Amino acid sequence: MCVFCSSHRPAQSGLGEIQIMDKRLLFVFITGAQFSVAFAQTLQYYFVNVSLDWTSAQSVCRRDYTDLATIETTADVDAVLSTASNYTGKAWIGLYDELYNSWKWSLDDSSFYGDGEYTFRNWYPGSPNDLYGPQLCVRLISVSDPLRRWDDRQCSDVRMFVCYNGTVDGTPSFVLSNVSLNWTEAQMFCRKNYVDLASIRNQTENDLISALISSADVWIGLYRDKLWSDGSLSPFQHWADGQPGSDSGVQCAATEFGSGRWYDESCSQSLPFICYKKSNVSEFYREI
Structure with missing residues (x-):
């Protein structure tokens, strides 16, 4: 299920204002874009508001960022949710099922x-x-x-x-x-x-x-067990009640905005998705 793509830093156009709140928190406001981003720990999360199947979403994340989102703590859960304050549906994360190699x-x-x-x-x-x-x-x-x-x-x-x-x-x-x-x-x-x-x-x-x-x-x-797209071995789980699901076939994980809980979905389904990059900033928030 892996797709090899080169990584590069996405262009940041439409930069309006940078405001330093304190040594730990930086706010950047951007207009006219179709994604938002938040930092937690050393991971910088991007919500990409384009609906793709899981494998295509993985390809985009590996091309433009680092990979589909790995979520290792409750702080990461909160950071992911902060990337899309007006979205209430589900979005792909990097957790997936692999029948032969997991x-x-x-x-x-x-x-x-x-x-x-x-x-x-x-x-x-x-x-x-x-x-x-x-x-x-x-x-x-x-x-x-x-x-x-x-x-x-x-x-x-x-x-x-x-x-x-x-x-x-x-x-x-x-x-x-x-x-x-x-x-x-x-x-x-x-x-x-x-x-x-x-x-x-x-x-x-x-x-x-x-x-x-x-x-x-x-x-x-x-x-x-399910695998993270980037190879992370984190044991952290944040499944909704009754999940992972019992449907046959390979399933991929999506997070639900609002609860932050994870759900099994068919990997062929089209959903928005969360990408990440490494960051040296402890906390960051940027909204469309």
Whole structure:
């Protein structure tokens, strides 16, 4: 979904007045433009009042600014809202869903993974596929697949699971649960009683777990999360109630002006959007 474009500083025409309020706050008033901007922390946000699909909006932001907006704090939320005081609809931000490249292991210690091990995958043909709506967690299939491959499932499903319990003489130790839980509950159980849900770093470890599970499909520690367009790893979330949504297909995030909350929308929908640039000014406001 990434679009490579060169970045440059947009022209600033129609500059009317600059007023220094104090050392922390600068107001600039501009007329005749179709965007507004606010600073928070080190990010400068621009509201672009042109309706585009998410990928086209990303392309414009990367061409004219830095990228679609990354929002990492409640201060950022407020700064985004201040860019369009008269707009009450939704606008794209940089958070998006990626079916193939956004999978992560519950155990996120980078020292645990050797070269290529974090990205080892053993998907069943046709998976991942979001077959029944967003399927953000992964099971190892035993019942219907003798090769013990993986597929994506809804995290609310209840099943047995495998925990990682450290190493014994250099060999990873795995424990099969004797209870069935949803993925989040399984993660909590493994972290409380062992180390974490099982990471599978290679085919040897896949075979070790396969030998444990007999005929039970089990949760493993792989899950999918949305990504920021600029690669930020910020865990901050500001979803509206009931969001992210349950519609099938890849979804992108839009912020709603007024509440500042985030909503899943089809990435092909046309909406205005928020771009950002880096800034050395702590706070800034500019209005059309």
